[in-house]
Amino acid sequence: xxxxxxxxxxxxxxxxxxxxxxxxxxxxxxxxxxxxxxxxxxxxxxxxxxxxxxxxxxxxxxxxxxxxxxxxxxxxxxxxxxxxxxxxxxxxxxxxxxxxxxxxxxxxxxxxxxxxxxxxxxxxxxxxxxxxxxxxxxxxxxxxxxxxxxxxxxxxxxxxxxxxxxxxxxxxxxxxxxxxxxxxxxxxxxxxxxxxxxxxxxxxxxxxxxxxxxxxxxxxxxxxxxxxxxxxxxxxxxxxxxxxxxxxxxxxxxxxxxxxxxxxxxxxxxxxxxxxxxxxxxxxxxxxxxxxxxxxxxxxx
Amino acid sequence: xxxxxxxxxxxxxxxxxxxxxxxxxxxxxxxxxxxxxxxxxxxxxxxxxxxxxxxxxxxxxxxxxxxxxxxxxxxxxxxxxxxxxxxxxxxxxxxxxxxxxxxxxxxxxxxxxxxxxxxxxxxxxxxxxxxxxxxxxxxxxxxxxxxxxxxxxxxxxxxxxxxxxxxxxxxxxxxxxxxxxxxxxxxxxxxxxxxxxxxxxxxxxxxxxxxxxxxxxxxxxxxxxxxxxxxxxxxxxxxxxxxxxxxxxxxxxxxxxxxx
Numbered sequence: 001x002x003x004x005x006x007x008x009x010x011x012x013x014x015x016x017x018x019x020x021x022x023x024x025x026x027x028x029x030x031x032x033x034x035x036x037x038x039x040x041x042x043x044x045x046x047x048x049x050x051x052x053x054x055x056x057x058x059x060x061x062x063x064x065x066x067x068x069x070x071x072x073x074x075x076x077x078x079x080x081x082x083x084x085x086x087x088x089x090x091x092x093x094x095x096x097x098x099x100x101x102x103x104x105x106x107x108x109x110x111x112x113x114x115x116x117x118x119x120x121x122x123x124x125x126x127x128x129x130x131x132x133x134x135x136x137x138x139x140x141x142x143x144x145x146x147x148x149x150x151x152x153x154x155x156x157x158x159x160x161x162x163x164x165x166x167x168x169x170x171x172x173x174x175x176x177x178x179x180x181x182x183x184x185x186x187x188x189x190x191x192x193x194x195x196x197x198x199x200x201x202x203x204x205x206x207x208x209x210x211x212x213x214x215x216x217x218x219x220x221x222x223x224x225x226x227x228x229x230x231x232x233x234x235x236x237x238x239x240x241x242x243x244x245x246x247x248x249x250x251x252x253x254x255x256x257x258x259x260x261x262x263x264x265x266x267x268x269x270x271x272x273x274x275x276x277x278x279x280x281x282x283x284x285x286x287x288x289x290x291x292x293x294x295x296x297x298x299x300x301x
Numbered sequence: 302x303x304x305x306x307x308x309x310x311x312x313x314x315x316x317x318x319x320x321x322x323x324x325x326x327x328x329x330x331x332x333x334x335x336x337x338x339x340x341x342x343x344x345x346x347x348x349x350x351x352x353x354x355x356x357x358x359x360x361x362x363x364x365x366x367x368x369x370x371x372x373x374x375x376x377x378x379x380x381x382x383x384x385x386x387x388x389x390x391x392x393x394x395x396x397x398x399x400x401x402x403x404x405x406x407x408x409x410x411x412x413x414x415x416x417x418x419x420x421x422x423x424x425x426x427x428x429x430x431x432x433x434x435x436x437x438x439x440x441x442x443x444x445x446x447x448x449x450x451x452x453x454x455x456x457x458x459x460x461x462x463x464x465x466x467x468x469x470x471x472x473x474x475x476x477x478x479x480x481x482x483x484x485x486x487x488x489x490x491x492x493x494x495x496x497x498x499x500x501x502x503x504x505x506x507x508x509x510x511x512x513x514x515x516x517x518x519x520x521x522x523x524x525x526x527x528x529x530x531x532x533x534x535x536x537x538x539x540x541x542x543x544x545x546x547x548x549x550x551x552x553x554x555x556x557x558x559x560x561x
Contacts, residue, residue, distance in 0.1 A: 064469065065515035067476040070487070070507050077500040162365070169367040180370065199374040203366050210365035 008197035009204070012186055016201055020209065022178040026099055026168055031161065033104040038111025045116050056112065063109035068102070068167040075102045076174045095176040103164060110160045118153035119145070151224035158217035162210050169206070179205055309502045312493045316506055319486035323514065326403065326475045326485065330410040331468060337411075338418030345423055356419065363416035368409075368474055375409045376402075376481050406478045410471060417467050425460035426452065458529050465522030469515055476511070486510050 044056035063071075076098045080091050090097065122145055130140035172181040183202045187195045345353045363371070384397040429452050437447035479488035487507055494503030 062512060065473070065512045066508055067473040067487075067511060069476055070504050070511065073500060074504045074508065077504065081501065166367040169369050172369075180367070195377045196374070199370060199377070202370055203362075203374070206367060206370065207362060207365040211361070 005194065005197060008194050009201045012183070012194075012198050012201040013204070015186060016179055016182050016205055019177060019179045019182040020205060022096075022176070023165065023168060023209075026096060026103070026171065026176075026178065027161070027165055029096070029100040030103040030107050030164060030168075033100065034107030034164075035111055037104060037108030038115055041108060041112030042115035042119070045112065046119060060109045060112055063106055066106075068106055069170050069173065071106060072099070072102045072170055072174060075105075095171070095174055098174060099168070099171040099176055103168060106167065107160065107164050110163070111157070114153050114156040114160060117156070118149040121152045122148050147224065147227070151221065154217055154221050154224060158214060162213055165206070165209060165213070304502055304505070305499060308497070308499050309506055312490050312499075312503050312506045313509075315493050316486045316490040316503075316510055319484060319489040320510065320514065322403070322483065322485045323472070323475050323478075326406055326410065326478060326483070327468065327472050327518075329407055330414055330471060333407065333411040334414040334418050335464075338415045339422050341415060341419035342422035342426060345419065346426060360416045360419060363413055364420075368413055369477060369480070371413060372409050372477055372480050375412075376405055379405055379408065402481045403478075403483050406475075406481050406483050409481075410474065410478075413474070414467060414471055417470075418464065421460050421463040421467060422456065425456040425463070428459045429455045458526075461522065461526050461529065465519060465526075468518055468522070472514060472518060473511065476507070 041056045041059065044052040045060075048056065079098065079101065080089075080093075083090055126144050126148065127140050130144040131137070135143065168178070169180040171178055172184055175181070177185065179202060183198050187198050190198075341356055345356045347353070380397055380400075387393050387395045387397055433451050433455065434444075434447050437451045438444065442450065475485060476487045478485050479491065482488075490503040490507045491500075494500045
């Protein structure tokens with residue numbers, strides 16, 4: 001057996017790195033078109049009549065059950081034929097066209113769920129409040145709903161984006177030269193040797209890309225959540241379980257309040273009520289948070 | 302554009318024989334992954350720096366890299382390494398390459414699924430109200446008892462929808478097993494298609510079969526959810542009350558009749 005050659009990883013990396021741009025370009029195109037499709041689908045699910053809603057839901061369900069690679073090959077073999085019957089020849093089109101088309105269909109479905117759950121996560125009272133102080137419908141949406149909904153949508157969007165990147169590697173099977181495609185080419189040029197080293201180099205590139213996307217998203221989320229009140233922020237952050245399971249009473253803050261109070265009068269009705277109402281509010285937020293998580297959980301992987 | 306329906310029907314029949322392989326891949330992987338993932342979730346919840354660091358690293362790696370790459374990597378790493386170990390370390394004449402490649406598929410998909418499921422179980426354990434533990438301990442159960450009898454059953458029910466989603470995506474990912482020369486639905490249909498270059502029809506067939514399988518899996522999970530989350534429902538729903546009322550009336554009538 002040929003010994004493992006770690007230095008080869010560093011020889012391959014500079015050859016692969018330029019193709020990150022191809023991967024990112026495909027992702028950008030897909031996010032644009034898939035986002036539009038997702039918006040349409042989400043609008044159909046939220047505001048459409050019975051037929052539209054059914055169609056949009058059926059589409060999402062259908063796509064959810066289809067493996068990306070199957071969709072990719074159906075588009076790759078089927079789309080030129082389909083268009084040819086309308087007299088359009090795209091047989092010489094770039095492979096990127098087929099990849100973006102495929103993943104637009106896939107990504108659109110998951111984005112529709114992201115948009116829908118984000119929209120539903122916002123309390124209708126928010127838009128009512130906006131309208132009641134004299135904002136127009138569009139203004140309410142843009143200034144009140146959108147900033148809050150985007151904060152809810154962001155983690156799920158990031159998840160979908162990372163998924164898109166990972167599934168996008170399948171594009172090499174139809175011959176697109178992105179990170180994966182270039183890696184396969186290098187392995188081919190070496191007649192199959194140094195495959196492990198090349199794979200490790202690709203692992204590194206993809207992993208770093210994922211971590212970068214997640215880091216940017218976390219930053220952005222922090223920025224979007226800047227308007228939250230302190231207790232809401234505490235809810236949106238995940239707590240260490242040992243704290244939650246072992247010392248749950250600290251969660252409500254009642255005990256802290258009791259501790260801070262100096263005498264009997266501080267724990268009078270007013271204070272107790274405020275502590276109580278706060279805890280019930282927290283619980284509501286927790287429920288809401290949980291609900292949105294459940295809504296989007298299907299994109300976990 | 303013409304679609305040969307006859308060919309599609311033939312391919313459908315051929316690809317149907319790949320369904321057991323796909324299901325086997327999915328369920329064996331789940332059987333391997335669920336216990337391991339559960340312990341991993343517990344390991345991450347215990348505030349032990351080293352273990353949670355290692356688990357975090359593993360989960361981040363698996364979820365941050367494409368599964369295709371994992372498949373290609375392990376499929377080129379495992380057989381040769383095992384062969385080397387059997388030949389040069391253990392000095393046996395055992396032929397590793399005679400193994401069914403499905404073993405490597407189990408390995409890769411389990412590695413992937415364990416990472417995903419450990420996150421699922423972790424968040425499920427977090428959803429169980431802390432009061433449950435206190436209540437259990439207040440009636441004299443030990444912490445171990447409280448976990449095994451109270452916390453974990455509830456957490457598993459909470460995890461069920463996400464386990465269902467993971468199963469669906471695992472089922473979809475098994476379509477990549479053809480890269481490891483496993484003869485699943487995709488591989489069989491592709492072989493059929495290669496004869497006459499009928500790829501569109503073959504992939505449409507694969508698509509239909511996956512939608513079918515995915516629907517069945519989802520229905521099963523829906524059923525499991527409904528039957529396991531019975532405890533969440535109120536004991537007497539209004540409809541039950543009415544039903545009970547009717548029952549009691551019937552009983553009263555029957556006793557009356559018996560008296561007569």
